[in-house]
Amino acid sequence: MEKLVEVEDLSVSYYSYRGVVHALNGVSLEVGQQETIGLVGETGSGKSTIGLAIVGLIPNPGRVDGGKISIDGEDLSGKSKDQMREFRRTKLALIFQDPSTALNPVLRIGDQLAEAFAAKRGISRKEAKKMAVDILAEVGISNPKVANQYPHELSGGMKQRVMIGMALTGNPELLIADEPTSSLDVTLQAQIMELLADVSKKKQMAVLLITHNIGVVSRYCERVAVMYAGNIVETGTTRNVLKFPAHPYTQGLLSAVKLGTRKQLTSIPGTVPDLINLIPGCPFAPRCSRVMDVCSKVKPRLTKVKDDQYAACHLYEGAMPA
Numbered sequence: 171m172e173k174l175v176e177v178e179d180l181s182v183s184y185y186s187y188r189g190v191v192h193a194l195n196g197v198s199l200e201v202g203q204q205e206t207i208g209l210v211g212e213t214g215s216g217k218s219t220i221g222l223a224i225v226g227l228i229p230n231p232g233r234v235d236g237g238k239i240s241i242d243g244e245d246l247s248g249k250s251k252d253q254m255r256e257f258r259r260t261k262l263a264l265i266f267q268d269p270s271t272a273l274n275p276v277l278r279i280g281d282q283l284a285e286a287f288a289a290k291r292g293i294s295r296k297e298a299k300k301m302a303v304d305i306l307a308e309v310g311i312s313n314p315k316v317a318n319q320y321p322h323e324l325s326g327g328m329k330q331r332v333m334i335g336m337a338l339t340g341n342p343e344l345l346i347a348d349e350p351t352s353s354l355d356v357t358l359q360a361q362i363m364e365l366l367a368d369v370s371k372k373k374q375m376a377v378l379l380i381t382h383n384i385g386v387v388s389r390y391c392e393r394v395a396v397m398y399a400g401n402i403v404e405t406g407t408t409r410n411v412l413k414f415p416a417h418p419y420t421q422g423l424l425s426a427v428k429l430g431t432r433k434q435l436t437s438i439p440g441t442v443p444d445l446i447n448l449i450p451g452c453p454f455a456p457r458c459s460r461v462m463d464v465c466s467k468v469k470p471r472l473t474k475v476k477d478d479q480y481a482a483c484h485l486y487e488g489a490m491p492a
């Protein structure tokens with residue numbers, strides 16, 4: 171599969187009143203053309219930060235400390251704000267958990283979509299208005315009257331459909347969907363995920379799906395990456411990682427899911443890592459039942475554990491950095 175996104179050794183930190191929060195600590199990730207990849211992990215593990223870094227929207231006071239992001243082979247480091255805006259306009263789109271925050275409350279839905287079409291595709295207002303109605307139909311809103319409604323008049327599911335339509339206005343190659351169904355009930359979650367799968371296939375678009383929902387990952391993602399304390403600790407095909415998890419953290423997470431009634435990630439025992447005072451060695455060592463001497467001294471790197479599956483753990487040969 172040809173690569174679309176390459177994230178190499180990316181580190182990002184935020185400034186807080188307590189000190190510097192090391193949100194990403196040398197993360198590497200690839201997304202293939204037209205691939206759907208899931209990014210899972212507990213709250214605060216750095217999943218959303220990866221999404222924001224890819225689209226060049228790390229909020230203040232945060233900064234990229236090191237590493238590189240390339241899209242279609244083009245290195246994004248050093249691009250100006252205007253160049254990044256142009257890149258987002260033509261190649262990238264982002265949708266969030268709460269669509270209400272991304273829609274303008276005082277503009278009608280059709281006008282918001284038309285504005286996005288006109289800005290991203292450089293077309294006339296008249297054409298943009300027609301495309302707005304067409305895109306609503308594409309995301310399953312066939313009643314054209316919705317174009318004349320305001321966001322507060324729509325249900326949560328309808329708003330998320332509009333957001334997906336908004337994301338498609340630029341014909342992106344990559345859609346980053348950050349917990350797109352978390353605020354919806356189970357039936358609507360399934361409908362929105364089906365819609366995402368459908369439009370990504372039709373538009374030949376890759377999707378980076380940030381989620382807590384293992385059920386969603388197993389159904390819609392070809393590959394999955396598991397995050398812990400700003401690191402990717404395991405990655406591979408969804409089948410391998412979910413059926414034969416190699417990293418003790420992934421094993422703990424999946425057994426916590428099996429114990430619960432819903433397929434949502436819950437916390438596993440132990441203290442959540444302190445991202446201000448990073449410990450040396452493996453970040454999972456204080457919670458790991460298989461910890462060894464080396465674990466608290468040397469940070470393991472991702473190493474192959476089987477075909478299409480990698481884990482950052484000293485239980486596997488090759489985890490010792492060169």
Ligand code: SF4
Binds near residue numbers: 454484
């Ligand atoms: S490196 Fe050591 S502490 Fe970390 S997950 Fe592996 S066995 Fe556990």
